[in-house]
Amino acid sequence: MVMLTYLFYLSGTLVMGVGQMMATISFNPGIFEFWNSWFILGILYYPPTILVFTLAFLGKESILKNFLFWVAILTPLTLFLFFTLKIPDLIIVNDFTKAKLYPWGYQVFATGKISPLVTLWYQVCFIPSIFMLVRFYRENRDKIIKKQALLLVIAIIIPYIGGVLTQGILPQFGIRIFPVGIPLNTINIILITYALFKFGSTTIDPFAIASSIIKIMHNAVVVINSKGNIILINPFTESFLGYRKDQLIGEGIKKILPEGYSSGEGEAMTATGQKIPVNIYTAGYTDNFSGYKATILTLADIQVLKKLHQDLQAEKANVEEKVKERTFELKEEHARLSASINSLSVGFILVDQSLNIFTANGSSTKILFKDGPPHQVTFSAISGRLKNSIDLELEVKKCIKEKKIIDFKEIRFGTFFLRIILTPISLGETIIGCAILIEDITEEKVIARSKDEFLSLASHELRTPLTAIRGYASVLEQSGLLKKDPQVKNAVGVIDNSVVRLINIVNDFIDVYELEQQDMIFKKDKVDMPALITKVLKEYKALAEEKNLYLKFTGNQQTPKVLGDFNRIRQVIANLISNGIKYTNTGGIDIGIKKEDKFLRIVVSDTGTGIKPELQKFLFRKFQQAVENIYTREGVQKGIGLGLYIAKLMVEGMGGKIQLDSSNKEKGSAFSFTLPYA
Numbered sequence: 001m002v003m004l005t006y007l008f009y010l011s012g013t014l015v016m017g018v019g020q021m022m023a024t025i026s027f028n029p030g031i032f033e034f035w036n037s038w039f040i041l042g043i044l045y046y047p048p049t050i051l052v053f054t055l056a057f058l059g060k061e062s063i064l065k066n067f068l069f070w071v072a073i074l075t076p077l078t079l080f081l082f083f084t085l086k087i088p089d090l091i092i093v094n095d096f097t098k099a100k101l102y103p104w105g106y107q108v109f110a111t112g113k114i115s116p117l118v119t120l121w122y123q124v125c126f127i128p129s130i131f132m133l134v135r136f137y138r139e140n141r142d143k144i145i146k147k148q149a150l151l152l153v154i155a156i157i158i159p160y161i162g163g164v165l166t167q168g169i170l171p172q173f174g175i176r177i178f179p180v181g182i183p184l185n186t187i188n189i190i191l192i193t194y195a196l197f198k199f200g201s202t203t204i205d206p207f208a209i210a211s212s213i214i215k216i217m218h219n220a221v222v223v224i225n226s227k228g229n230i231i232l233i234n235p236f237t238e239s240f241l242g243y244r245k246d247q248l249i250g251e252g253i254k255k256i257l258p259e260g261y262s263s264g265e266g267e268a269m270t271a272t273g274q275k276i277p278v279n280i281y282t283a284g285y286t287d288n289f290s291g292y293k294a295t296i297l298t299l300a301d302i303q304v305l306k307k308l309h310q311d312l313q314a315e316k317a318n319v320e321e322k323v324k325e326r327t328f329e330l331k332e333e334h335a336r337l338s339a340s341i342n343s344l345s346v347g348f349i350l351v352d353q354s355l356n357i358f359t360a361n362g363s364s365t366k367i368l369f370k371d372g373p374p375h376q377v378t379f380s381a382i383s384g385r386l387k388n389s390i391d392l393e394l395e396v397k398k399c400i401k402e403k404k405i406i407d408f409k410e411i412r413f414g415t416f417f418l419r420i421i422l423t424p425i426s427l428g429e430t431i432i433g434c435a436i437l438i439e440d441i442t443e444e445k446v447i448a449r450s451k452d453e454f455l456s457l458a459s460h461e462l463r464t465p466l467t468a469i470r471g472y473a474s475v476l477e478q479s480g481l482l483k484k485d486p487q488v489k490n491a492v493g494v495i496d497n498s499v500v501r502l503i504n505i506v507n508d509f510i511d512v513y514e515l516e517q518q519d520m521i522f523k524k525d526k527v528d529m530p531a532l533i534t535k536v537l538k539e540y541k542a543l544a545e546e547k548n549l550y551l552k553f554t555g556n557q558q559t560p561k562v563l564g565d566f567n568r569i570r571q572v573i574a575n576l577i578s579n580g581i582k583y584t585n586t587g588g589i590d591i592g593i594k595k596e597d598k599f600l601r602i603v604v605s606d607t608g609t610g611i612k613p614e615l616q617k618f619l620f621r622k623f624q625q626a627v628e629n630i631y632t633r634e635g636v637q638k639g640i641g642l643g644l645y646i647a648k649l650m651v652e653g654m655g656g657k658i659q660l661d662s663s664n665k666e667k668g669s670a671f672s673f674t675l676p677y678a
């Protein structure tokens, strides 16, 4: 559009310029008058070309349209009047005789009757142009556009001032000077052409843009006239509905929208008769001049959306069904779990991180609230009940925080005994609460105690008669009465040995009972270990010699003293040495001492049978012997399997540790234990 108006402007300038130039150099009256009227026509024709160009440049399409409309209507009339009413004479007297020869050629300065009107015509066209361009220049921020606008302003102002002054206003006052119209118009042409071609057409024609948008749009755009016939479609409509343009133009809109075209969801019909769901948008259009009415319809394809919506609905229904099923399963599972938990004899309480109780089964209240459960079983009610036994709140928090199981094997609860186990409940990585298991172990405790007590009682009761038997056996042996009969002497010897063994067993039982009940009192002697070991070795010398075994002590005499009960330490060493002798057939037993950081280590090693690796873990247990079948006492050797168990409890009671250092089949074993320095 800008280019077109530029050409229009160019033609205006040319008509005026060529006319004036030719008139100036004409010397024949006929030719002069012809070119002079040509020039006068140019005077009228030129100003609107400037305005038209400016409007196009500024993108004022609608004003431009109006303007052109009136120009188109008025031009034939003007031309008619121009030639019939001899208008040239009214503007500038078109008479060769009135023309004067100046240095610059023939010139007519005699102004006609309506020449002020022509001057006004110039103002009408130039002033708005200049005004609009200046405003455009000021409002625009783009440097290039600013430059271009400025050039145009200058280009228009120069001939406007120069031309109107020298050829319009001044001649009216009788002042005749060189008509600068032609040179200034030339400058004007150069400047406008330069501005246009240097910077290009910078205005955006909204109509052109709109039509491009409609062309590339992915919605069908259909324009219908007031009768409902299609007058325009965009390219997408063709591919969308499967029609060619000529199959739709002129057709009624019902062909593609059988159910009407009101805004909202509707259905479009394709060429193959398929119905496509569409969203219809409508907009009315009325032409300003003709009043012609049309409706613009936009059809957006919502097939995919609709399908998605349907899929979504189906998926939602599916999920709802699954949730229902799962909820039912969960409820069932919950019911089963609750029933199981409630039927447990163990108290079971579930708490969350904030110590709110989820579940507390019947047994838990039965165990904790012997005189009837409280109105509401809360965590504080439970921890309050246990406050003399454990700090439940603290322990539960610890269990949750440290993510570990806490087992209170035995807790006094008034006259009862409880076992309480706290287990963290984890959901993936996070801990969501804690399960509290409470078991009333009072009965087990009583049974175990009465069993132990029975053993202790029996042992104590056995010890007195056994000691008496042993005493009398010794008396008999020493009395000389038996000398006469070696058979009787032998029998008394067997009685003595058996009684000694029995007394040892009974003593072991009593020791175990005392150690387990933690009734055994350990004295805090400062014990010189080398001296003690030497003493024990002397006691076992004879036994070792019987089996041809050596007994060797390689300890340092300068060893620091240890803290412990002299007799109990002696008992531990005696047990290890006697085991060594018992389970060794060739070689012997070595006793050594190692000084460690805070403890003294006593090592007893032998060259005996060794202990199978799989049996080693049972060594320090009660009544356990390292034999093949650990569940029965089949194949047990002399002894009852209490020695190492007692040794362990004693060493630990004195603050030390005992262990099997190494053991190899047929190569021997090494045991060691530690005791703290005195």
Ligand code: ADP
Pocket: 575, 579, 580, 583, 606, 608, 609, 610, 611, 619, 624, 625, 626, 627, 637, 638, 639, 640, 641, 642, 643, 644, 645, 669
């Ligand atoms: P016991 O009264 O049977 O000797 P202990 O508790 O002293 O009971 O020993 C338990 C078991 O450990 C023994 O029966 C034996 O099988 C094994 N044992 C202990 N010491 C040794 C050792 N030095 N060599 C081989 N086996 C041993």
